[in-house]
Amino acid sequence: MSKVVTQRKVSCWPKVGPPIHPILAPSVLSADFSRLGSELRAIERAGCRWVHLDIMDNHFVPNLTFGPPVVKCLRKVSKRLFFDAHLMTENPTGLVEAFAAAGTQNLTFHVEASGDSTSELIELIHKHGLRAGISLKPKTPVAAIEPYLRQVDLVLVMTVEPGFGGQSIIPSCLNKVRTLRRYRESKRLKYVIEVDGGINLETIELAVTAGAEVLVAGSAVFGDRRVAENIAALTERMRIASGIPSL
Numbered sequence: 599m600s601k602v603v604t605q606r607k608v609s610c611w612p613k614v615g616p617p618i619h620p621i622l623a624p625s626v627l628s629a630d631f632s633r634l635g636s637e638l639r640a641i642e643r644a645g646c647r648w649v650h651l652d653i654m655d656n657h658f659v660p661n662l663t664f665g666p667p668v669v670k671c672l673r674k675v676s677k678r679l680f681f682d683a684h685l686m687t688e689n690p691t692g693l694v695e696a697f698a699a700a701g702t703q704n705l706t707f708h709v710e711a712s713g714d715s716t717s718e719l720i721e722l723i724h725k726h727g728l729r730a731g732i733s734l735k736p737k738t739p740v741a742a743i744e745p746y747l748r749q750v751d752l753v754l755v756m757t758v759e760p761g762f763g764g765q766s767i768i769p770s771c772l773n774k775v776r777t778l779r780r781y782r783e784s785k786r787l788k789y790v791i792e793v794d795g796g797i798n799l800e801t802i803e804l805a806v807t808a809g810a811e812v813l814v815a816g817s818a819v820f821g822d823r824r825v826a827e828n829i830a831a832l833t834e835r836m837r838i839a840s841g842i843p844s845l
Contacts (some may be wrong), residue, residue: 620836621812622829623648623682625794627663627763628816630823634668644829648680650794650814651702652763655687658711659761666696667720673701680704682812684733684794686760687711692761693720696797700725704730706754706792709743720749731792735760736768740777750789753778755810758795763816767796772808779809806839 599720624646642651651669654773657664660834683702685693690707697705705728711775712719716732723730731752733745736759743753755774758765793815797798802813813836836842 600702609772611744618804619842620810620840621648622646622832622836623650623792623812623814624819624825624829625652625763625814625816626820627652627822630820631664634672637825638672638675638679641819641829642676642827644826645833646679646829648682648812649757650682650816651678651681653685653687653693653697653831654761655689655757658708659686660812661761665694666700666712666745669697669702670700682706682792683733684731684754685711691722694719694722694726694728698728702715704729704731704752706733706752707761708733708735710735710738716746717749720746733760734774736771740774740781744781747778747781747785748790752790752792752812754792754794755794757793757797759807760795764821765796767801769804771795772804773812775805775808776822797832799831800833803839806836 624641654661654663681702682704685707720730729751731753757771792812793810797815798818
């Protein structure tokens with residue numbers, strides 16, 4: 599029987615329901631892979647509480663990134679960042695234990711990959727002490743994940759086709775965010791809504807206004823190597839969209 603890993607409590611996760619203020623989660627997919635440790639330190643110094651880890655297997659998506667050994671090394675670099683891992687893999691169930699042991703705190707999988715084992719996978723993620731997220735591609739309707747919305751902690755809406763950074767947002771995908779927001783309110787659920795794909799200074803306000811609470815940004819953070827300035831600018835746009843006074 600596999601060993602169950604219990605993760606420590608993380609203060610940056612909303613204690614009750616969705617976060618009051620939008621959260622920026624820089625994606626290291628667009629970072630310099632030769633200096634990932636430095637990139638993590640840079641976003642932490644700039645005030646970020648989350649980091650988004652894109653895990654690709656070259657099967658579910660046509661790209662290959664990294665796995666649990668790299669995540670374990672990154673956890674040694676930062677004890678404070680919330681590790682938000684997005685599995686774009688064909689076999690998410692087989693990876694849960696390894697990512698839990700590596701220091702991941704939220705593990706999001708794709709409903710297109712989990713099939714009939716979705717409920718069991720969510721339970722397994724929770725059993726290992728992690729938050730459980732579910733994601734759907736742009737062409738997958740919200741109805742595909744509706745049976746699991748009472749179980750999950752987070753819903754990740756892909757606003758581009760998963761697999762590569764630097765793509766332009768598909769605006770119609772934000773309708774899913776609006777639908778998920780209304781459904782959560784009507785059913786009194788507590789999942790957090792995250793958006794990933796094409797988030798930049800021009801689109802982040804649209805995503806926040808639609809109801810997104812965690813905004814994943816890769817190229818907009820790391821693209822020109824001006825990490826601190828980019829994070830400050832994106833954060834300011836989120837504040838404007840959510841009606842929070844500037845600092």
